[in-house]
Every structure is written in structure tokens, then in C-alpha cells.
Amino acid sequence: MPSSIASTPPAWHRYGMRALAAATVAGLACGLLGGAGLIGAPVPALAGAAGLFLVAGLLAWPAPRKVARPSANQFTELADAELLRAELAERLAMAQPDRPAAVITLELDGFAAIRDTLGQDGLNALVCEAAGRLRAAARGEDMVARTGLAEFVVLQRDGLQPEAAARFAGRLVHELSRPYALDGRPLICGAVAGIAVAGPGLAMEALLAQSAMALERARADGQGTARFFEAGMDTALSARHSLEGALRQAAAAEEFQLYYQPVFDLRSRRLLGFEALLRWSHPERGVVSPAEFVPLLEETGLILPVGAWVLRKACQEAARWPAPIGVAVNLSPAQFRRDEVLDAVRTALAESGLTPGRLTLEITEGLLLEHTEAVLTTLEQLHALGVEIALDDFGSGYSSLAYLWRFRFDTLKIDRAFVQELRRDGKAAAIIESIIGLGHSLDLRITAEGVETEEQLIALSGVGCDEVQGYLLGRPMPSAEAALLAEATRRPATRSAA
Ligand code: C2E
Ligand code: MG
Ligand code: MG
Numbered sequence: 001m002p003s004s005i006a007s008t009p010p011a012w013h014r015y016g017m018r019a020l021a022a023a024t025v026a027g028l029a030c031g032l033l034g035g036a037g038l039i040g041a042p043v044p045a046l047a048g049a050a051g052l053f054l055v056a057g058l059l060a061w062p063a064p065r066k067v068a069r070p071s072a073n074q075f076t077e078l079a080d081a082e083l084l085r086a087e088l089a090e091r092l093a094m095a096q097p098d099r100p101a102a103v104i105t106l107e108l109d110g111f112a113a114i115r116d117t118l119g120q121d122g123l124n125a126l127v128c129e130a131a132g133r134l135r136a137a138a139r140g141e142d143m144v145a146r147t148g149l150a151e152f153v154v155l156q157r158d159g160l161q162p163e164a165a166a167r168f169a170g171r172l173v174h175e176l177s178r179p180y181a182l183d184g185r186p187l188i189c190g191a192v193a194g195i196a197v198a199g200p201g202l203a204m205e206a207l208l209a210q211s212a213m214a215l216e217r218a219r220a221d222g223q224g225t226a227r228f229f230e231a232g233m234d235t236a237l238s239a240r241h242s243l244e245g246a247l248r249q250a251a252a253a254e255e256f257q258l259y260y261q262p263v264f265d266l267r268s269r270r271l272l273g274f275e276a277l278l279r280w281s282h283p284e285r286g287v288v289s290p291a292e293f294v295p296l297l298e299e300t301g302l303i304l305p306v307g308a309w310v311l312r313k314a315c316q317e318a319a320r321w322p323a324p325i326g327v328a329v330n331l332s333p334a335q336f337r338r339d340e341v342l343d344a345v346r347t348a349l350a351e352s353g354l355t356p357g358r359l360t361l362e363i364t365e366g367l368l369l370e371h372t373e374a375v376l377t378t379l380e381q382l383h384a385l386g387v388e389i390a391l392d393d394f395g396s397g398y399s400s401l402a403y404l405w406r407f408r409f410d411t412l413k414i415d416r417a418f419v420q421e422l423r424r425d426g427k428a429a430a431i432i433e434s435i436i437g438l439g440h441s442l443d444l445r446i447t448a449e450g451v452e453t454e455e456q457l458i459a460l461s462g463v464g465c466d467e468v469q470g471y472l473l474g475r476p477m478p479s480a481e482a483a484l485l486a487e488a489t490r491r492p493a494t495r496s497a498a
Pocket of ligand 2: 275330362392
């Protein structure tokens with residue numbers, strides 16, 4: 001229950017008991033939508049909060065105010081940002097140093113995708129249900145506010161910090177992560193939390209900002225995570241923001257480059273094609289690894305224009321190589337979300353004139369975990385264009401056999417982690433052998449990635465692997481070098497005569 005009233009009436013109490021009535025009505029409405037089931041995402045370790053303390057809370061929101069309220073808050077009946085600030089200022093002024101307040105900022109995950117699927121009504125119902133869960137989890141002296149579309153702030157009145165805030169944030173994340181039932185349909189929606197604890201001399205705005213920074217960190221760490229603000233986070237975040245700014249500029253100025261890594265037929269050692277790998281040469285940072293910036297491109301949505309550029313560029317390049325040498329392009333889940341990938345592939349093929357069969361699209365299992373039906377449909381449509389589809393990094397994630405059954409991939413790429421354990425670890429060899437056996441029985445070609453030694457090559461040959469790629473055979477190279485390699489393999493006789 002949301003609501004015993006604090007002995008010292010908090011600021012929100014001034015808004016009167018009507019708040020409670022409104023909250024109860026909203027709570028009942030939300031209750032109708034209440035989902036069953038438990039579970040909830042695991043809440044990983046809460047990072048330490050040296051010298052910081054916090055309070056979380058719940059605010060049932062009251063009577064209509066003078067200004068028009070955003071319509072969504074009519075559903076949740078929670079406090080808004082303005083009221084949150086007023087309450088926090090009051091609490092900070094009255095706080096006892098040994099029992100500081102904590103600010104917990106929470107966010108529902110995958111909100112945009114949910115809005116696309118469920119529409120505005122579904123969204124309101126979800127937010128309403130989430131608000132009800134937070135209310136129910138909070139004590140009367142705590143305050144719950146809604147500060148964004150899918151963002152809530154809970155002020156924990158006091159406690160022995162940081163333990164109290166850690167426990168409370170974990171519970172809130174768990175509550176928000178329990179399955180929802182909207183319109184009778186189950187829905188899983190993760191949550192993350194950022195925590196900041198009040199401390200001597202820490203101003204209110206700084207405390208809120210710390211909680212928001214901790215949330216950003218939790219978001220980067222993944223679903224189910226709650227993180228405390230830590231010293232240095234602001235520096236790390238500003239570095240990240242500057243990288244993001246530079247990336248936006250790079251995308252606008254088309255500062256990216258593609259490198260190409262050769263893929264060979266294992267038995268004949270013939271060049272089959274190249275995998276296109278994105279590179280960013282920054283004047284000061286040097287060559288930045290895609291592992292560092294692709295996730296940021298995904299988060300900022302820049303992956304859409306950049307991904308379309310990669311497709312166009314790779315197809316143009318490949319069209320100049322002798323057939324049947326092909327090119328493989330990596331696709332991000334984000335490119336599938338807006339259905340843009342089909343158009344991007346069509347355009348790239350049409351502009352370059354590349355035969356569709358010479359283009360392979362590499363996707364990872366992560367893509368298949370979300371929106372499976374929609375993704376499978378898009379993959380079928382891509383297949384219908386005549387392009388090949390490869391499942392990349394197989395073995396590194398869930399490796400669900402259901403995907404192999406539901407969609408007919410052309411190629412399975414074994415993750416390099418297995419390949420690199422090949423010599424030392426008998427288990428890795430057994431796993432690779434069974435992946436190959438399974439793949440072959442489904443008529444798939446198998447590519448091993450990350451081949452670095454002759455031993456690995458021999459072992460792969462022994463277990464019937466079809467294709468290989470790795471530093472031993474060729475590192476990713478600029479397009480001019482790739483073109484030379486492609487030309488050379490087309491004319492072996494000319495080459496040996498020269
Ligand atoms: P990936 O698709 O699995 O690409 C293979 C990665 O393994 C490449 O790293 C490649 O340079 C590296 N590699 C190849 N052979 C060896 C080897 O023998 N040993 C070792 N240790 N590494 C090897 P890279 O280029 O840093 O790319 C990393 C990841 O970034 C790629 O993994 C891919 O997931 C992503 N990526 C690269 N280009 C693009 C792109 O254009 N679009 C998208 N969405 N993702 C991309
Ligand atoms: Mg790949
Ligand atoms: Mg890979």
C-alpha cells in the first residue's frame with residue numbers, strides 16, 4: 001500500500017488527501033491490468049557508493065494543478081519533476097547526516113519498441129502498471145515521481161546507506177521486470193536503475209544528475225542492472241558524449257572506411273570473398289575499433305545511415321571484383337527495427353549492379369531474441385531478393401537450435417572464442433565438431449572465424465569445416481589491397497608466370 005503519511009508532513013502532503021483517493025482509483029485501474037508470474041531479471045551487483053548516501057520514495061500524486069498536466073500522468077497519478085524537486089529540496093534541508101536520502105532513477109527498457117507494437121493505449125497501460133508496482137513497493141514516506149516517458153524517480157526517505165538504497169533499488173528493478181499482462185498478452189519489459197545518495201555539500205541538482213549518470217551506466221550494463229553513482233562516472237560519461245558528438249560528425253562527413261577480410265575455402269584454399277568491416281580513422285584518436293563505436297551508433301540511431309552506407313559501399317566495391325567473389329556485410333539489430341534494411345539492401349544492389357547471390361548478410365543471435373516473428377519475415381524477404389544470410393558468432397550467445405529450425409540460414413559462422421581454444425581444449429573441439437555436424441545436416445556451410453595458427457587450421461580441416469577466416473590467412477585490409485587480392489586469385493596462371 002502506498003500510503004501512511006509521514007510524521008513530518010512532506011511537501012506533497014500539502015496537496016491533500018485527494019491525492020490518495022486519485023492514486024487509489026488509478027491503482028485499481030492499474031490493478032485490472034496487473035500481470036501474473038514472477039521471475040524478474042536478475043539484479044546484478046550494485047557498485048559501491050563510497051561516501052555517498054541516498055533516499056528513495058513514493059509520491060501519490062494529487063489534485064489537478066493550475067498548469068495542464070501531460071496526459072500520461074493522468075494515468076499514473078504520480079508526482080512530476082517539479083514536485084519531485086520541491087520535495088527533495090525539503091528533505092535535503094531536514095536530513096540527518098547519518099541517515100541520508102537517496103535518489104533512485106528507474107527506466108523501463110525497450111520502451112520505443114513497445115510503443116511501436118502496442119500503440120499509445122498499450123503504452124499508457126504499461127506505464128500505469130509500472131507506476132502501481134513502484135507505489136506498492138515504496139513506503140508511505142517515500143516518493144515516486146514520473147519524470148519521463150518511461151522514467152521514474154523514487155526518493156527513499158532515509159536509511160542506513162548505501163545498503164538500504166541498494167536493497168530498495170534491487171527490489172524496484174525486480175518489480176518492474178516482472179512480466180506484464182496487457183490486453184491478456186504477456187509482455188516482458190526490463191528495467192534499470194541509477195542510484196545517488198545525498199552527502200554533505202551535495203546540491204540537489206547535482207544529486208539528481210548523479211542519479212541520472214548512474215542510470216546511464218546501468219543502461220550500458222544491460223537489463224536488470226542497478227548502479228550507484230561513482231566518482232569518475234561524470235568524466236567517463238563526458239568522454240562518451242564527446243565520442244558520440246565526434247561520431248555524429250563522422251557520419252555526416254562520411255569519415256568511415258571499410259576494410260575487407262578474406263574468407264577462404266578450407267579444402268582448396270581458394271578465395272571465396274571478403275567480410276566488410278567498418279573502420280573509423282579519427283585525426284586524433286587514430287583508428288577506432290568498431291567494438292567501441294558500433295554499440296554507440298546503435299544507441300544513437302546513427303547505425304541506420306551508417307549501416308546503409310556500409311551496404312552501398314561494400315556492394316560497389318564487390319561489383320568490381322571478379323565473380324563469384326562475394327562480400328559479407330554485418331547488420332545490427334537496430335537496422336531491423338524500422339524495417340529499413342530491406343530498402344537499404346535493394347538500393348545497394350540496384351545501384352551497384354552486384355548479383356544478389358554475391359552478397360551475404362551477417363546477423364547475430366541477439367537479433368533473433370527480439371521481435372522474432374517480424375525479424376524472421378524480414379529475413380525471408382531478404383532471402384527472396386537472392387542474398388545469402390549468415391548467422392555470425394554462433395556459440396557465443398544462446399545458440400538456440402530453434403532459430404536454425406525456423407530459418408534456413410546459408411552459413412553458420414563459429415565464434416572465434418571456440419576456434420581459439422581448439423588446440424588447448426578438447427571440449428572446444430567437440431563443440432565445433434558437433435556444430436559442424438548439425439550445420440551440415442541442415443545443409444549449411446560452416447565458416448570458422450579467428451583462425452590464427454596452423455594447428456587450428458589443421459584441426460578445423462579434420463572436423464570437416466568448410467570455410468576459414470582469420471589473421472593466419474589474411475587480416476582486414478583496405479579496399480585497394482582487397483581488390484588486388486581478388487584480381488590475383490582470378491588469374492593464377494598469369495600470377496605464377498610473372
Ligand atoms: P565480427 O563480424 O565477428 O567480425 C570479426 C572480427 O574479428 C573483426 O573485428 C575482425 O577484425 C576480427 N578478427 C578476424 N580475424 C581474427 C583473428 O584471427 N583473431 C582475432 N583476435 N580477431 C580476428 P572488428 O573488425 O574489430 O569487428 C568487430 C565487430 O564489429 C564485428 O565482429 C562486427 O560484429 C562489428 N562490425 C564490424 N563492422 C560492422 C558493420 O559494418 N556494421 C555492423 N553493424 N557491425 C560491424
Ligand atoms: Mg561478422
Ligand atoms: Mg563474427
